[in-house]
Amino acid sequence: MSTTSLTDRLGSLLMAPVHLLMRIIDIPLRAVQKATGIGGMATVFLAPNMLIFGIFVLLPLVINFVYSMTGGTAFFLSERNFVGAEQYQRLFTCTNYLDPMSCQEDAFWAAVGNTFWFVILQVALMICVSLITALILNRDLAARSFWRAVFFFPVLLSPVVVGLIWKWILQRQGLLNFGLYQFGIEPYTWLTDRNWTFIATIGVSIWAHMGLYTLILLAGLQAIPKDLYEAAEMDGTKPARVFRRITLPLLAPNLLVVVVLALIKAVQIFDEVYVLTGGGPGTSTLYLTQYIYETGFASALRNPGLAAAASILMGLVLVVLTLIQLGIGQRGEKKGKR
Amino acid sequence: MGVASRFILRRRGGKSWHWTDIVTWVWLIGGLIIMFGPAVWLTFSSFKTPAALAEFPPSILPYITSQATVQGYDKPLQLFDAKMPDGSTRVLAEVRRIGLVAQMVDPKAPGEIVRVNIGDRTPVRSVSFATENYTTPFTQFDFLRYLWNSVFVTVTATLITLIVNSMAAFALSKYEFKGRSLAMLIILATLMVPLSVIMVPLYSIISSLGLFNSLWGVILPTVATPTGVFILRQYMLTIPDELIDAARMDKASEWQIYWRIVLPLTAPALAVLAIFSVVWRWNDFLWPLIVLSRRELYTLQVGLSIYSGELNVQWHFILAMTVVTMIPVVLVFIFLQRFITTGIAGTGLK
Numbered sequence: 001m002s003t004t005s006l007t008d009r010l011g012s013l014l015m016a017p018v019h020l021l022m023r024i025i026d027i028p029l030r031a032v033q034k035a036t037g038i039g040g041m042a043t044v045f046l047a048p049n050m051l052i053f054g055i056f057v058l059l060p061l062v063i064n065f066v067y068s069m070t071g072g073t074a075f076f077l078s079e080r081n082f083v084g085a086e087q088y089q090r091l092f093t094c095t096n097y098l099d100p101m102s103c104q105e106d107a108f109w110a111a112v113g114n115t116f117w118f119v120i121l122q123v124a125l126m127i128c129v130s131l132i133t134a135l136i137l138n139r140d141l142a143a144r145s146f147w148r149a150v151f152f153f154p155v156l157l158s159p160v161v162v163g164l165i166w167k168w169i170l171q172r173q174g175l176l177n178f179g180l181y182q183f184g185i186e187p188y189t190w191l192t193d194r195n196w197t198f199i200a201t202i203g204v205s206i207w208a209h210m211g212l213y214t215l216i217l218l219a220g221l222q223a224i225p226k227d228l229y230e231a232a233e234m235d236g237t238k239p240a241r242v243f244r245r246i247t248l249p250l251l252a253p254n255l256l257v258v259v260v261l262a263l264i265k266a267v268q269i270f271d272e273v274y275v276l277t278g279g280g281p282g283t284s285t286l287y288l289t290q291y292i293y294e295t296g297f298a299s300a301l302r303n304p305g306l307a308a309a310a311s312i313l314m315g316l317v318l319v320v321l322t323l324i325q326l327g328i329g330q331r332g333e334k335k336g337k338r
Numbered sequence: 339m340g341v342a343s344r345f346i347l348r349r350r351g352g353k354s355w356h357w358t359d360i361v362t363w364v365w366l367i368g369g370l371i372i373m374f375g376p377a378v379w380l381t382f383s384s385f386k387t388p389a390a391l392a393e394f395p396p397s398i399l400p401y402i403t404s405q406a407t408v409q410g411y412d413k414p415l416q417l418f419d420a421k422m423p424d425g426s427t428r429v430l431a432e433v434r435r436i437g438l439v440a441q442m443v444d445p446k447a448p449g450e451i452v453r454v455n456i457g458d459r460t461p462v463r464s465v466s467f468a469t470e471n472y473t474t475p476f477t478q479f480d481f482l483r484y485l486w487n488s489v490f491v492t493v494t495a496t497l498i499t500l501i502v503n504s505m506a507a508f509a510l511s512k513y514e515f516k517g518r519s520l521a522m523l524i525i526l527a528t529l530m531v532p533l534s535v536i537m538v539p540l541y542s543i544i545s546s547l548g549l550f551n552s553l554w555g556v557i558l559p560t561v562a563t564p565t566g567v568f569i570l571r572q573y574m575l576t577i578p579d580e581l582i583d584a585a586r587m588d589k590a591s592e593w594q595i596y597w598r599i600v601l602p603l604t605a606p607a608l609a610v611l612a613i614f615s616v617v618w619r620w621n622d623f624l625w626p627l628i629v630l631s632r633r634e635l636y637t638l639q640v641g642l643s644i645y646s647g648e649l650n651v652q653w654h655f656i657l658a659m660t661v662v663t664m665i666p667v668v669l670v671f672i673f674l675q676r677f678i679t680t681g682i683a684g685t686g687l688k
Contacts, residue, residue, distance in 0.1 A: 022597045029593040041592040042513035046521060049506035049562050056559035057528045060539035067539050075542045133369065136362050147366055149675050150373050156667045156678075157377070158621035160639040164646055164660045165376045168383065168653070173394045175379050181395055207372070215679055239358075268534050271623045275643050289534040289624070296538045297628055308538045315535040322530040 064315075067308035075304060087309040108310060110283040111291035118202060118287060119266040126206045126213065127259055133210065134217035135247075148218065152211035162208045163275025167191065170200060170276075191277060194284035201273045201285050208272060209265065213258045220254030221247070253328065260325040264318060288314050377664065384657035385467040391653055401463040406431055406445045418442065418459040420452070429462060430454065471658035481659055483634055484641040488620060488663075491556050491637055496615040498561040500608055506562075507570035507604075508596050512582060529564045533625055541628055555629040556637070560619065566611045573607035574600060613674050620666055638663045 033041055063077070068087055070080035093104040100109035137148055154162065169175045170190045177187040190196045224247065232242045248255075270289035273279070279286040279294075292314070296307030383391065386400040405414040408431050415431035420442060422428060430442035430452060440459060442452045475481040509515075510522055533540070540559060541550075549555030577600060585595050601608070623639045630636055636644065642663060646656045670678075 022593075026591055026593045026597075030591045033592055038586070038592060039513065039515055042509040042515045042518075045505040045509035045513075045592075045596065048502045049567065050521065050524075052502065052558065052562035053524065053528060055543065056540060056562070057531055057536070058524070060536035060543060061531060063539035063542070064536055067542075075545060077542065132365070136365050139358075139362060141362075141366075145676070145679075147369075148679060149671070150366075150370050152675065152679060153373050153377075153671055156617055156671050156675075158623065158639055158663060158667065160621075160623050160643050161660055161664050161667075164642065164656065165380050167646070168380055168657065169376055173392060173396060175376075175396070178395050187394065207376075211373075264530070264532075268532050270534065275646065278647065292534060292537065293624065293628070297541070304538045304542075311535045311538060315531075318530060318532065318535065 064308050064312060067305055068312050070305050071303075073302055073304070080305070083305070087303075087305045090306060091309055091313070105306070107283060107286065108291055108295075111286045111288045114198070114284070114286055115267060115269070115288045118198075118269060119263060122202045122205055122266050122269075123259060123262045125202065126210050126262060127255070129206060130210045130213040130217055130258070131255070133214045134221055137214070137218050138221040148215070151214050154208045155211040157208065159208070159271030160275050162204060163272040166200065166204045166207075166272075167276050192281055194281055197277045197281065197285050201269075201277060204272060204276060205266070205269060209262070213262060216258050216261075217251070217254060220251050224250045256328045257325065260321055260328065264321050264325070267314065267317060267321070380657060381661050384471055384654070384661045385469070386471075386654065387468045388652075388654050390468075391657075399465050400467055402466040402468075404462040404464055408443060408445050408448045410448050415443075415445075417445070417462040418454075419462055420454045421458040430459070432459075468654065471654045472662070475655045475659050479645075479655070480633060480636070481638075481641065481662075484636050484638045485662065487553060487635060488638040491553055491622075491626075492616055492619040494553075495557045495560055495619045496612055498557065499563055499566055499615045500612060502561055503563060503566035503611065504570050504601060504604060504608065505596065506567050507574050508600055510567070511571045511574040512577075512579070512600070525564045525567050529568075537624070537628060544629060549629070551630060551632050551635060553630075553635065556622070556626045557619075559625065560622065563615070563618075566615070569611055570604060570607050573604055577603050610677055613670060613677055617667060617670060617678075 029041075029044065032044060036043075066077060067080075069082060069084055070077070071083040071086060072080050074080055091105050091108055094100070094102050094109075096102040100106065100113055103109050133151055137144060137151075141147060157165075172187055172189050176190065181187065190200060228246050228250075229242065232246060237245075268289055269287050270293070273285055273287060274290055277285045279290050288310070292307045292311045295310065296302060296304050382398060382400065383396075387402060390397070390400060390402065404417040406417055407414045411431075411433065415433065417429055417431055418440075419427050420430045428444065431445050431448075433441045433443055433451065435441070435456065438456050440454050440456050442454050442459075443450065444452070476485075506525075510518060510525075544550055544555045544559070547555075549558065581599055581603075582595055585599055590598070621639065622637070623643070626637045626640050627643070630640060633641075638659070642656065642659055645652070645659075
């Protein structure tokens with residue numbers, strides 16, 4: 001009893017300055033309310049959020065198009081000269097359109113190719129792994145929330161930490177080589193091999209993100225009415241058939257949302273790969289976001305206009321994916337209403 | 339064992355083992371090892387000395403080789419378990435090594451030199467935690483500064499996010515006004531504008547506002563999260579309008595209604611958003627990397643990546659600082675993961 005009253009008193013003591021501040025804010029806002037009426041207050045409440053949105057999201061979005069049509073290395077728009085579609089032309093100039101390495105911006109096309117294969121392989125594998133995990137977690141398990149948490153743990157880790165953890169495991173004296181050594185396999189420097197680094201980035205990003213998709217799929221599985229399964233069991237339906245005829249169709253809307261969500265995230269892959277491989281060796285794990293970052297900021301020959309043009313192309317892909325997602329969401333809603 | 343295993347391995351209807359049960363448990367145990375193993379391995383490694391880190395095959399626990407100062411010798415000598423010709427083993431200190439033979443002395447009776455074949459001796463090792471891996475980066479490098487920067491960015495951004503987002507959510511859920519659906523549409527549309535698409539122009543805006551190389555340049559672009567507005571609005575829609583109307587009857591101002599009625603009732607949703615925001619801001623990497631170029635301004639994530647990218651990586655420090663960076667997230671995981679998992683399962687957002 002006495003401890004709760006103590007914490008209560010401590011809490012109110014801590015909150016006192018906040019309450020005072022809120023009272024002070026109330027004085028000018030009352031005046032505003034008198035002038036605009038209750039309806040006008042909505043604008044006041046909305047203003048800070050929309051202002052920050054406007055300055056840091058909408059404005060850059062618009063300026064980006066202007067940027068992509070200017071040249072030079074300066075960052076301020078006033079110091080940049082208008083070049084029209086030159087940056088886009090530069091991205092699309094190739095001597096042989098079937099060979100990306102013959103393009104003027106071969107790094108861009110390497111990044112596009114890497115990102116394409118990364119997205120396809122990572123999303124496909126991750127959704128399979130997540131679905132299997134969700135199906136297993138949906139069984140009648142003891143301590144299910146514990147197991148659910150196990151697969152969710154890496155999702156919370158920062159990408160930099162994820163990158164470092166795996167860099168440490170994949171290096172020459174690392175845990176992977178140690179494990180293989182037990183089977184008589186000689187240590188190998190995985191992160192200097194073009195093919196293995198690519199595979200490593202896929203594996204690491206699956207490890208880091210699958211928990212999120214497992215969670216969403218599990219929620220979808222749990223929403224499937226239990227009596228459907230009971231009825232199927234009574235009819236003696238085979239498990240494989242139950243999965244094909246009940247689970248998969250009823251999970252389909254969820255599965256589609258998860259696939260599109262995973263695609264959107266995979267296209268933007270950067271942080272963990274940047275720490276794990278730095279895009280190398282060579283350009284074997286150079287992905288689009290890193291190309292934009294390096295073209296815009298990091299390289300000695302930086303070219304913000306070119307980076308802006310590349311980011312707009314990437315944005316177009318994301319818009320298409322998001323529209324697909326919205327379309328699925330709307331169809332799902334209509335179904336729900338019916 | 340009996341009761342515990344029966345509880346853990348219980349199955350519906352007490353049927354006998356089916357192959358799917360085996361697959362389930364292999365998958366779960368494998369998942370447990372794969373999901374936690376790497377982080378646990380990293381934590382163990384972070385307590386090793388540089389010499390122990392360079393070892394292959396590596397040991398799991400951090401060992402150091404024991405040394406002893408022996409009378410008559412200036413430097414501490416390394417201790418070995420030496421097998422004697424008569425089959426017994428003695429702890430001896432190595433004086434020097436000549437070819438395949440080591441000259442050793444008994445630390446207790448240093449007078450007599452014993453010659454031992456180097457194949458017959460193994461170093462004496464003991465478990466020891468190299469805590470200097472943790473203290474040195476804080477005292478001699480800037481990591482204390484990075485830690486403070488990270489905490490500052492996380493706390494400030496989260497507080498501003500909560501206030502700004504809840505105000506917007508209040509306006510969007512409890513008022514009828516022209517342009518409400520337009521505002522809602524803009525907010526939802528920004529869900530699909532990731533940083534990688536706007537980083538070049540955003541950088542120029544930050545620079546023209548004088549926020550380049552400032553922690554505020556990291557904080558401000560992140561605070562108006564569409565996800566936050568969305569979560570809070572959905573929650574506020576469930577607050578009955580009658581409460582607000584009653585307060586208006588009592589001459590409460592709109593700000594008072596927001597502060598004294600709506601915010602306390604939204605506490606559960608605010609808590610979820612606060613947890614999300616802390617994890618997001620703590621983990622942010624690309625944007626701080628662009629905005630912060632002075633070393634003393636780095637956040638932990640940026641500092642870690644810069645130090646780990648250097649030519650001769652001091653892994654023992656990097657590992658220790660990685661563990662420090664992991665701590666807040668692990669705490670959130672242990673104590674608050676239930677909120678997050680139900681929050682994600684409910685909204686499908688992260």
